[in-house]
Amino acid sequence: MCYATSLTKSKKEIEETFKRDFAVPLEYQKHYHLNGFGSGMLHIIPMETDRIYPSNWGLIPEYAFEDPAGFKADYNTLNARSESIFSSRTYKKSAAESRCLILADGFYEPHHYKSKSQPYYCKLEGHKLFAFAGLYTALDDELYSASIITVPANELFEQIHNKKKRMPLVLDDQFLNNWIEPDLNQKQVEELMRVGFTTTPFETYPVSNAIYQRGVETDVPEILKPVEPIDPALGGGELTLF
DNA sequence: CCAGACGTTGTT
């Protein structure tokens, strides 16, 4: 998936880590569980801006600017598959011209076991900030829309996200600036998507199924508390290296 | 040719 993320750090820590300021500081809010189907904002660094901007989650292509709500109702663009961004009518323009860094410090993946599902919270060692590779369009001067790129799951994430076996493209720190360089050609972007996934170890553990329920306030610190795994083969809490 | 798609993977 990657239909839910977290960004729990302070404005100051985010600005220091990514060495850029918030363009619209008042828009920033921490999120412990930001649901892609909700209305909470992502925070992104669009190409050639050098600042951090709020962004709706779910890229609205330019051809749909007349009716963004109608488009959202018909098409799910929370994620964009790396394999098809250059052939997709919806994503190709952004793939070539409008890539972004999507700031986060965690995300949620569903794990399936005996016809049940349990979400796993996934974060980097030390709960460090990181950036997803993303695509965007500019809705106006201060608001964007964006999608998180997904790639085939690696050895860790195919155990966790064991149904779809996909994972969001978490960029290694060394590639952050590369991803938003304006003059990359298709081959270079494709190479970054192939080799850009972070080598930093992940820590993953199961959390409450409450994040699947409607009408429950899940965007609270307690949502990050580990719970008992339903799958005995996948322990929780340990550092998983790969 | 023209109408219609254009997207991805979630749970109860």
Add this chain to the structure above:
DNA sequence: GTCTGG
């Protein structure tokens, strides 16, 4: 706006 499918 542009591509795909019927």
Add this chain to the structure above:
DNA sequence: CCAGACGTTGTT
């Protein structure tokens, strides 16, 4: 795990 599919396509 268990239920359900298991297939291909131009028509009114």
Add this chain to the structure above:
DNA sequence: GTCTGG
């Protein structure tokens, strides 16, 4: 009978 999807 065996694979896929939920």
